[in-house]
Structures are given as C-alpha cells and as structure tokens.
Amino acid sequence: MNVSELYHDAPRTSAGIAVFMEAAVREGRIPSDDLLPPVRTLAESLEVSPATVASAYRRLKLRGVVVTDGRRGTRVSATPPLAHPFARPVPPGVRDLSSGNPDPALLPSIAAALSEMPDEPILYGHDAHDARLIQLARDGFDADGISSDAMAIVGGALDGLERVLRVHLAPGDRVGLEDPGWRSVYHLIASLNLIPVPVPIDDDGPLPDALQRVLQSGLDALIVTPRAQNPTGAALERGRASELERMVSVHPDLLLIEDDHAGPVSGSPYESMVGEGREKWAVIRSMSKSFGPDLRVALMAGDAASIARVEVRRLLGPGWVSHILQRTVAHIWSDPTTPSL
Ligand SMILES: Cc1ncc(COP(=O)(O)O)c(C=O)c1O
Incomplete structure (x- = not known):
C-alpha cells in the first residue's frame, strides 16, 4: 500500500x-x-x-x-509495546522451556496455607511486608552471601526488574542483556524506551571479553540471570562470577540487577557478581518457579537507595503485594514437606 x-x-x-x-x-x-x-x-x-x-x-x-x-x-520498533508478545510456536517434537512454566505436579498445594489464613483485615497503613516472609527471605539471602539490609517485596521478577529500572534509568539509557536472553526482558526494555545492548553468554554466564567491550562503550544497567538462564539454562560459574564482579566493580554508576527468577529450584548454587559495597544493585528472587507463578511474589534485596525508591514508588501504585499472597508464600516456604517436592 x-x-x-x-x-x-x-x-x-x-x-x-x-x-x-x-x-x-x-x-x-x-x-x-x-x-x-x-x-x-x-x-x-x-x-x-x-x-x-x-x-x-x-x-x-x-x-x-x-x-x-x-x-x-x-x-x-521491532517490539512495539502494543500487544502481548506471544511466543512463536515451536516445531513438532521440540520441548518449549522458554515459557518458564514450572511442572504443576511439582508445585506445593496452597489449600493448607489458605485454610490457615488469619481472619483479620489488613487496612491501609499496615506494614507493607509480612514479617515472617521477610525473615525467610533474609535467611535465604544471607545464606547466599547477599546483603539483606534493605529488602522489598514485589509482584514477581519482571515487576521487580521494571521497578528498579524505572527508578534509575531514563529513555535512551543503555541496558546490557544476555544474548540469547529471555524475550520478555527484551520487550520490557523496548517498552521503557531503553536501548538493549546484547552481551553474549556461554554455559558459565556472560563472556568476559564481550562484557568488557560493552562496559567500555557505556552501559547504565546490566541484567544477569545467575542461574536457570532463559533460554539456555546456563548458570554463573564461581570463577566467572568473580572475574565479572571485578570487571563491574570499576563501574560504580552501573545498576547491576540479578534476576534469580528460579531461585533454588534451578538446581545450581547462587553465584553473584554483586561485590561488597556495590552502590547500585538489586537481586530479585522470585517465588514463581518454586511455588507457582500465580502467587506473584518476589523478594528484592538491594542497596538502601534503590530499595527505598522502589518502595516509595510502589506505595503510589498498587501500594503493596497483598498480604494474602505474602502469607501464603511464607506458609508454603516454612512447611517442612515443601523441600521434598
Ligand atoms: C529469566 C526470567 N526472568 C523472569 C521471569 C518471570 O518471573 P516472574 O513470574 O517472577 O515475573 C521468567 C519467567 O520464566 C524468566 O524466564
């Protein structure tokens, strides 16, 4: 036409x-x-x-x-923010893992958690965080050597990614993304008018030479999936994580985000690029893969300023993640039968 x-x-x-x-x-x-x-x-x-x-x-x-x-x-734009970006159909015989859906047969039941839900209303002004969930999150982060001094509860890993990006970056800023990477994160970056900068990866995480080049060309944020990388399944190897940590440590303005969307069910230990005293960072640990994506709960640890900004901005939107969900997650998490699943 x-x-x-x-x-x-x-x-x-x-x-x-x-x-x-x-x-x-x-x-x-x-x-x-x-x-x-x-x-x-x-x-x-x-x-x-x-x-x-x-x-x-x-x-x-x-x-x-x-x-x-x-x-x-x-x-x-290649990914205009106008419609839900549906996945392309995979060829016959190919198992599609990229949706990230957990196996429903392995998810814990939420029925017991719901039946024990306290029947007292939570009103405006209540603490945004469920104390039991925060304690469980703290124990988990501490066990992995991630500072839990400042934490926020968000509505899933993708929500956390968007929130922390929004409080730091402006349209036109450059964000390093794994290549290949999860398509929704590429779509998110496009919809925020940020510029995706691909960083090639292998089975051990981002390639050091490639990351170095990208850092030298100027980067405002870097998103890394430390384990259960989508779509490759790669996990950061300890030596690689230390090498990359040293590399990013000389870029204190860089916002470093680790998307731990699968958490411990990834089957790999947590290796982090967040070094001691890093200024701008967030580790987002989602409950979607271990307890079910419908719970829409992720825990975010980060530097005090980033977490405070995320919290204040969330208060002006949804306010908090429903305590019904937070308590359900805390219940399942502390249920002794859950780990056997
Ligand atoms: C790399 C990655 N990050 C985040 C998510 C989404 O996590 P959530 O459901 O917590 O938003 C997925 C979903 O599969 C994923 O693959």
Whole structure:
C-alpha cells in the first residue's frame, strides 16, 4: 500500500496522526521494523506542515512505538509495546522451556496455607511486608552471601526488574542483556524506551571479553540471570562470577540487577557478581518457579537507595503485594514437606 492510500483517513493534527499510526501498528497494517515515510513525504501527502508530522513521530518515539534509525530515518520498533508478545510456536517434537512454566505436579498445594489464613483485615497503613516472609527471605539471602539490609517485596521478577529500572534509568539509557536472553526482558526494555545492548553468554554466564567491550562503550544497567538462564539454562560459574564482579566493580554508576527468577529450584548454587559495597544493585528472587507463578511474589534485596525508591514508588501504585499472597508464600516456604517436592 502506498503512503497516500495507507494514510488517506489519517487526522491532520500531530496527536491525531500519532494515534492513527499507533492503531495501524497495533492492527498490523504497518508491520514492526517497517521504515516510516520521510517526514516531508507524509506531510505532503496529508497536506500538513512537516512540523506536524515530525511532532507525531516524536510522540510515537516517546511511546516506544517507533525508533529513529540514524540517517536511515524512523522505523517501527521491532517490539512495539502494543500487544502481548506471544511466543512463536515451536516445531513438532521440540520441548518449549522458554515459557518458564514450572511442572504443576511439582508445585506445593496452597489449600493448607489458605485454610490457615488469619481472619483479620489488613487496612491501609499496615506494614507493607509480612514479617515472617521477610525473615525467610533474609535467611535465604544471607545464606547466599547477599546483603539483606534493605529488602522489598514485589509482584514477581519482571515487576521487580521494571521497578528498579524505572527508578534509575531514563529513555535512551543503555541496558546490557544476555544474548540469547529471555524475550520478555527484551520487550520490557523496548517498552521503557531503553536501548538493549546484547552481551553474549556461554554455559558459565556472560563472556568476559564481550562484557568488557560493552562496559567500555557505556552501559547504565546490566541484567544477569545467575542461574536457570532463559533460554539456555546456563548458570554463573564461581570463577566467572568473580572475574565479572571485578570487571563491574570499576563501574560504580552501573545498576547491576540479578534476576534469580528460579531461585533454588534451578538446581545450581547462587553465584553473584554483586561485590561488597556495590552502590547500585538489586537481586530479585522470585517465588514463581518454586511455588507457582500465580502467587506473584518476589523478594528484592538491594542497596538502601534503590530499595527505598522502589518502595516509595510502589506505595503510589498498587501500594503493596497483598498480604494474602505474602502469607501464603511464607506458609508454603516454612512447611517442612515443601523441600521434598
Ligand atoms: C529469566 C526470567 N526472568 C523472569 C521471569 C518471570 O518471573 P516472574 O513470574 O517472577 O515475573 C521468567 C519467567 O520464566 C524468566 O524466564
């Protein structure tokens, strides 16, 4: 379809053009990665000023729908934040592990936890954290040598990733991501208008030479999956973790995030790149894989400033993670029969 046909019904204001184009991307009439017409071409076709079209493109860029591609122009983002990014079907005979779903047969029952739920209401102003869950989280972090001085409870690992990224980064900031990596984290980065910087990995974690190059080219944050890496299953090996820890220690401004989405059920010990005294860091340990993704609970340890910012911002949104969920997790976690699953 040519420009005049495609944009025939588009409104003539900058806001209207942006809404029209967003709908066209959402409905697939303009495919992802497609190069948009040059500003002047579209302006002539719509009989509006180039400033109007340029302003529409700016609005779309702020929403993460389009990206500017240097002198080549403006194109639709490869992952516009407009629809749920469904997984591609896998070929017959291939087992798809990338959804990250645990085996339901191995999940603990939540019935007992629910039947023991205290029947007293939790009101506004109540402590956001369940004390028993915080203690269990603290014991777990301490056992892995992760400082638990500051902790937050968030609605899953992905929620935690978004929250800590948002309190530190601004659109255009660069985030190192494992390559290959979990597709949702790539989509999250695109939807926040951050720039993904791929860091190749092998079975022992991010490749030191590659990370060094990326750090030298400038990085604002780095997200690493220390175990049960998605999609490869890799886990940080102790020697590699120490080497990478030394490497990032000379970049104190870097926000280092460890996504421990599978926790102990990954089957690998926890090896961390977070060194003593690191300024900006977060380790997010989700309960989704061990106790079930519907519980939407993850524990986040981090430096005091990052955790305080995440907490304050969450108070202004959902407020807290429901105590019904927190208590359920604490109950299952302390149930002596759970580890045998
Ligand atoms: C690497 C990685 N991080 C995070 C998640 C999501 O965890 P949560 O359910 O706690 O948001 C997944 C899900 O499979 C994952 O593979």
